[in-house]
Structures are given as structure tokens and as C-alpha cells.
Amino acid sequence: MMQALVESLFLGFWGKTSLVIVALSSWTCGSHAHGLPSYVAAVYEHRVTLNPEPRVPLSRSAALRHLRQNLQVYSKQASRAALQGAQILVFPEDGLQGFNFTRSSIAAYLEVVPDPQQESWNPCEDPQRHPNTEVQQWLSCIARTHGLYVVANMGSVQPCSRDSGSPCPPDGRWHFNTNVVYRSDGLLVARYHKQNLYFEEAFDTPQHMELVTFDTPFAGKFGLITCFDILFQQPTVSMVEKGVRQFIFPTAWMNQLPLLDAIQFQQAFSLGANVTLLAANIRSDELIMTGSGIYSPSSAVYHHAQRGDPEEGQLVVATLRPLGPLPDAPALQVCALVKCAGGDARSCGQEVLEAQTKMDFVLEGTFNTKHVYPSVLSSHYTLEQPLLHTMAHGTVTMAHSHMRAGLITAALYGRTYHLDLH
Numbered sequence: 001m002m003q004a005l006v007e008s009l010f011l012g013f014w015g016k017t018s019l020v021i022v023a024l025s026s027w028t029c030g031s032h033a034h035g036l037p038s039y040v041a042a043v044y045e046h047r048v049t050l051n052p053e054p055r056v057p058l059s060r061s062a063a064l065r066h067l068r069q070n071l072q073v074y075s076k077q078a079s080r081a082a083l084q085g086a087q088i089l090v091f092p093e094d095g096l097q098g099f100n101f102t103r104s105s106i107a108a109y110l111e112v113v114p115d116p117q118q119e120s121w122n123p124c125e126d127p128q129r130h131p132n133t134e135v136q137q138w139l140s141c142i143a144r145t146h147g148l149y150v151v152a153n154m155g156s157v158q159p160c161s162r163d164s165g166s167p168c169p170p171d172g173r174w175h176f177n178t179n180v181v182y183r184s185d186g187l188l189v190a191r192y193h194k195q196n197l198y199f200e201e202a203f204d205t206p207q208h209m210e211l212v213t214f215d216t217p218f219a220g221k222f223g224l225i226t227c228f229d230i231l232f233q234q235p236t237v238s239m240v241e242k243g244v245r246q247f248i249f250p251t252a253w254m255n256q257l258p259l260l261d262a263i264q265f266q267q268a269f270s271l272g273a274n275v276t277l278l279a280a281n282i283r284s285d286e287l288i289m290t291g292s293g294i295y296s297p298s299s300a301v302y303h304h305a306q307r308g309d310p311e312e313g314q315l316v317v318a319t320l321r322p323l324g325p326l327p328d329a330p331a332l333q334v335c336a337l338v339k340c341a342g343g344d345a346r347s348c349g350q351e352v353l354e355a356q357t358k359m360d361f362v363l364e365g366t367f368n369t370k371h372v373y374p375s376v377l378s379s380h381y382t383l384e385q386p387l388l389h390t391m392a393h394g395t396v397t398m399a400h401s402h403m404r405a406g407l408i409t410a411a412l413y414g415r416t417y418h419l420d421l422h
Contacts, residue, residue, distance in 0.1 A: 036218065036219060036220060036322040036324075037218075038319050038320060038321050038322075039087050039088070039218040039219045039319070039320055039322060040084065040085040040086045040087055040317060040318070040319050040320075041086065041087070041088050041089075041090075041219075041278050041294050041317070041318055041319075041320055042081040042084070042086035042088070042089045042090070042294075042315060042316065042317045042318075043089070043090045043091075043278050043279060043280040043292050043293070043294060043315075043316050044074075044077045044081070044089065044090070044091055044092070044280055044292075044313060044314070044315050044316075045092065045280060045281050045282070045283045045290065045291075045292040045303055045313055045314040045315075045316070046070070046073065046074075046077075046091060046092050046095045046280070046282060046283060046313050047282075047283040047284070047311055047312055047313045048070055048092075048094065048095050048096075048098050048282055048283075048284070049066070049069040049070055049073075049098075050098040050099075051066055051097070051098055051101075054098060054099065054100045054101045054102075054105060055100065055101065055102050055105050056105055057104050057105045057107065057108065058105070058108045058109075059108060060108045060132065062108070063097075063108035063109045064134055066097070066109075067096050067097060067109065067134075067135055068138075070095060070096045070097075071096065071135070071138045071139075073313065074091060074095075074096075074138075074139070074142060074152070075138075075142055077089070077091075077313070077315055078142045078143075078145075078146045078148065078150065079146060080315055081146070081148065081315060081317060082146040082147065082148055084317045085317075086148055086317055087148055087149065087184075087216070087218050087219075088148060088149040088150075088151070088216065088218075088219070088222075088278070089148055089149070089150055089151070090151045090248055090249075090250060090278045090279075090280040091150075091151065091152045091153065091250065091280055092153065092250050092251060092252060092280040092281050092282045092292070093153045093177070093194075093226055093227050093250040093251050093252040093280075093282070094153060094252045094282060095152065095153060095250070095252075095280075095282065096109075096135065096152065096153070096154050097109045097154070097155060099200075099252065101201075101202040102201060102202060103171070103175065103201060103202050105202070106155055106175060106202035106203075107157070107173075107175075109154075109155050110155045110156055110157035110175060111132060111133050111134075111135055111136060111154070111155075111156055111157065112130060112132075112133070112156065112157055112158065112159075113136065113154075113156040113178055113180060113188075113191050114130065114188070114191075115191060116187075116188045116189055116190060116191055120187065121187070121188050122140060122144075122185065122186045122187045122188070123136040123137040123139075123140035123141075123182075123186065123188065124137060124140035124141040124143075124144045124186035125140075125144075125186060135154055136154075136180065136188070139152050139154075139180065139182055140182045140186040140187075140188065141186060142182075143182035143183065143184055143185070143186050144182075144184070144185055144186030147184045148184055149181065149182065149183060149184055149216060150181070150182045151179060151180070151181050151224075151248050151250065151278075152179070152180055152250070153177070153178065153179050153180075153226065153250040154178055154180060155175065155176070155177065155178065155202070155203070156175075156176045156178040156191075156193070157173050157174065157175055157176075158173070158174040158176065159172060159173055159174075160172060160173065160174055166207075167207055169204060174204050174206075175202060175203045175204050176193040176194070176203060176204060176206065177193065177194035177197065177200060177203045177226060178191060178192065178193055178194070179191070179192040179194075179212075179224050179226055179248070179250055181214050181224070181248075189214045190212055190213070190214035190224060191212070192210060192212040192224035192225075192226070193206040193210060194206075194226040194227070194228075194229060195209055195210065195229055195232070195234060195235055196228040196229045196231070196232050196234075197228065198227065198228040209234050209235055210235060211223070211235050211238060211239050211242070212224045212235075213239070213244060218322070219246060219320070219322040220245075220246070220322050220323075220324065221244060221245075221246065222244075222246045222247065222248050222278075223235075223239040223244040223246070223247045223248070224247075224248050225239075225247055225248070225249055226249070226250055226251065227249075227250070227251040227252060227253060230249065230251075230265070230269055237273075240273045240275060243325045243326065244275070245274070245275050245276065245323035245324065245325065245326070246275060246276040246277075246278075246322070246323055247275055247276065247277050247278070248278050249266070249277055249278060249279040249280070250280050251279060251280065251281050251282075252281065252282045252289060253281050253282075253289060253291065254287055254288050254289055255288045255289070255290065255291060256288075261291060261304075262279075262281055262289075262290065262291025262292070262304070263291040263292075263293055263300075263302045263304050266279045266291070266293055266295055266302070267293070267295050267300050267302075269295075270295035270296060270297060270300070271295075271297060274297050274326070275297070275323065276294075276295065276296045276297075276320060276323050277293075277294075277295045277296075278294055279291075279292055279293055279294070279295070280292050283305065283311060283312065283313055283314065284311070285305075285307075285311050290303075290304055290305040291303070291304045291305075292314065292316055293316060294316060294317075294318040294320065296320055296321070296323070297323075299318070299320075301316055301317075301318035302316065303316050331415055331416045331417060332413075332414070332415065332416070333365070333367050333368070333369065333414035333415075333416065334411060334412065334413055334414065335363050335364070335365035335411070335412040335414075336363075336409060336410065336411035336412070336413075337361060337363060337407065337409065337410040337411070338408075338409045338411075339352050339355050339357075339406075339407060339408050339409065340352070352408055353379070353380065353381075353408075354379050354380065354406070355378065355379045355405070355406030355407055355408050356379075356406045357406050357407055358403040358405070358406055358407065359403065359407055360400065360401040360402075360403075361399070361400060361407075361410060362397060362398070362399045363397070363398045363399075363410060363411075363412055364395065364396070364397045364398075365395070365396055365412050365414075366393065366394050366395045366396075367394045367395075367396060367412075367414040368394055368416065369394070369414050369415060369416045369417070370394075371414065371415045371416075371417060372390075372396045372412055372413065372414045372415075373412075373413045373414075373415070374386055374388050374396075374398045374411070374412055374413075375409070375410070375411050375413065376398075376400055376407075376409075376410045376411075377408045377409050377410075378403055378404060378405035378406055378407055378408055379405040379406040379407075379408060380405065382404060382405045384400055384403060384404065385400075386398045386399060386400040386410070387399045387400065396412055396414075398410065398412055
């Protein structure tokens with residue numbers, strides 16, 4: 001039986017009279033994947049060791065020395081996560097090299113990441129197949145050693161030719177902000193190039209928008225997005241609309257109150273899109289970066305450092321139920337004002353015959369059906385005659401004043417007949 005999602009709830013009291021405003025949408029809560037038990041996920045909020053001069057080009061060997069400092073932390077955290085039963089571990093955006101690079105100074109940090117849809121490659125088992133891929137080998141071996149899926153963010157490079165007629169930067173290289181995913185045996189299973197860059201002069205925007213997902217045996221399908229992507233329709237909302245219910249979210253998020261604190265928006269996205277979100281952020285007081293967590297429509301396990309806290313990394317681990325595809329939406333959308341039987345919200349919905357409160361009100365809802373039926377019922381089964389107005393885009397307004405008796409219920413009852421199950 002599908003449970004309607006209550007979008008808004010307001011309790012008002014007049015003496016012993018209580019009413020509740022309820023809006024029911026055609027979304028549904030939960031919808032766990034059938035046949036899959038709960039799983040354990042982990043995200044690591046990483047205090048990245050930075051290059052003190054990120055705008056000065058380095059040799060490959062010097063860049064690798066820097067990268068290894070952060071990779072060693074990743075290895076330790078993977079061990080800790082595995083001991084707590086984690087099956088998937090997410091590291092943050094820019095967690096390996098840091099930020100504020102130029103196009104030339106980032107070059108030594110970049111690696112060619114092959115497309116796992118075109119090539120099956122396990123860097124830990126076959127390190128010689130692609131040269132200069134030390135970071136990928138390390139990440140692959142972390143996954144293989146600890147038997148968990150590893151998601152990390154790194155810089156990648158893709159050579160291109162300006163003679164081919166297709167777009168290509170002047171230096172003949174695409175630079176991408178890239179998420180990579182390694183299976184528990186070390187196999188590269190997903191690669192995603194960040195679509196929506198945020199003042200990242202070292203990287204290029206991909207020419208073609210990607211919707212990248214990967215499957216796991218313990219939780220089904222995950223979608224990949226990075227930081228600023230979460231605020232845009234492409235690729236994030238497009239994947240939600242295609243039925244992706246679980247997202248991986250490496251980020252380097254600068255907290256901005258009142259609306260864009262990291263954990264605030266992470267939970268908002270999870271609740272608003274009705275999805276699970278595994279969010280790993282950077283930890284930096286100087287850059288106002290903190291806030292990581294594991295969110296589902298019914299739970300949130302998170303870390304948000306306070307002013308004065310030690311500036312250190314934080315591993316967050318949580319047990320989740322996999323989310324399967326949303327079932328077909330019910331044939332029912334309701335916006336209603338209902339008298340409760342008592343002052344307790346749990347009494348709302350019980351049968352009530354008498355009411356004393358006469359009130360003027362306006363109900364307004366946006367429906368995705370033209371079949372909306374208005375009603376106002378007052379005390380002792382007395383019908384009232386409301387004013388109804390239908391506007392563009394499915395918005396319906398019902399207004400009423402000068403009631404003859406106390407209000408029992410006022411409702412806009414919408415039916416989406418085409419979604420009825422036969």
C-alpha cells in the first residue's frame with residue numbers, strides 16, 4: 001500500500017477546536033528495492049594536504065609525492081570503513097590534489113582515465129596497461145585490498161586534435177574534473193566528468209552531457225554527480241526523472257548561510273528528490289568547508305564541524321535500505337483543510353460531525369490533472385458553496401467566507417485517472 005507524502009502540515013487551535021491543513025502529492029515515500037538487504041555506506045570528510053603553490057607547475061614526480069600524502073590517508077580511512085562493515089566509501093571532490101590550479105600547473109597531476117563502457121580494466125591487477133596512472137592504481141588497490149567500492153575525485157586528461165574539425169582546446173588536451181568508481185575487486189566501473197564547473201580554470205566543461213550510473217550487488221544503481229551539479233537540471237534532475245534513486249556526491253562545498261550550508265542542502269535534495277545521497281566534503285576552516293553525510297528520505301547521519309573544532313577529517317558510516325524505482329504514482333492528489341477530533345495531531349482523520357469554528361479561507365494547489373473536485377462541508381453535514389477559480393499550469397484556487405456553520409472539511413480532490421492500475 002502506497003503512502004502519500006505529506007508536503008505541508010499546519011496546526012491551528014481555536015479553543016478546543018483544532019484543524020489541520022494537509023497537501024497530499026502523487027509522490028510516494030520509501031519504495032525500498034525488493035530482495036536487497038540493508039547495506040553499509042561510508043563517506044570521508046577529508047582535510048586535504050594542499051600544494052602551497054598551486055599555480056606553479058611541477059614535475060610528475062613532484063606531483064606524485066604530493067598526491068601520495070592524500071592517498072595514504074585514503075588507505076587508512078578505507079581500512080577503518082571496512083572494519084565497520086562498509087561496502088562503499090566516498091571521498092570528496094579535489095581531495096587528492098586540492099584546488100586553485102591553473103591549466104598549466106594542474107597538468108602534472110592529471111591521468112588518462114579510460115572509458116569503462118569501452119574497456120574493462122583493473123589497474124591494481126594490470127598496472128602496465130596504461131602508463132602514468134599511479135593514482136588509479138592506488139585507488140584500485142584500495143578497493144581490492146579492503147573489499148569495498150571506492151569512489152574518488154581526481155583530475156583527468158584526454159588528448160584531442162584540433163585538425164579533426166571537432167572542438168579542442170589550443171593545447172590539444174581536455175582537462176576534466178572526474179569521478180572514478182572502483183569495484184570491490186579493483187575493476188574500474190564508472191567515470192564521470194563534472195558538467196557544471198564553479199570557477200575552475202584548470203578544467204574544461206565536457207562537450208557532451210553525461211548521465212553516469214553504476215550498479216552494485218548490495219544496493220542496486222547509483223548515479224554520479226559532483227558539487228555544483230546538484231544545483232542544475234543537467235545531469236542531476238535528469239537522472240532523478242529517469243528513476244535514479246541513489247546518488248554519489250563528492251563535493252568541495254563552501255558553506256553559505258542562510259540557504260546553502262552543506263548539510264542543509266544535502267538533506268534538502270534528499271528529501272525533495274526522494275533519493276539517497278552519499279555526500280563527502282572537504283574539511284577546511286579557512287575556506288569555510290565542512291559538512292558531509294549519508295541521507296535518505298527517512299534518515300540523516302552527518303558531520304558538521306563547529307567553530308573551534310580541530311581541523312581534521314571525519315569518517316561517517318551509516319546503514320541504509322536500498323531504494324528501488326518509484327512505483328507508479330497513485331490516482332489521487334488532495335489539498336484539504338480538515339477538522340481534527342482533538343488537540344493531538346494523531347486525531348486528525350478521525351470522523352468528526354460537529355464543529356464550532358467559522359472561518360474564511362483560501363485553498364490553492366497545483367495539480368497535474370484537470371479533474372479536480374471542490375467541496376466544503378460544515379457541521380452536521382451542511383454543504384457550503386465555495387468560489388472556484390482555475391488558472392494556468394494546473395493551479396486551482398477555492399475561496400469561501402461567511403460560513404453558515406462550523407467547518408468540518410474543505411477539500412480540492414484531484415483524480416489522475418490515467419494512472420489508475422488495471
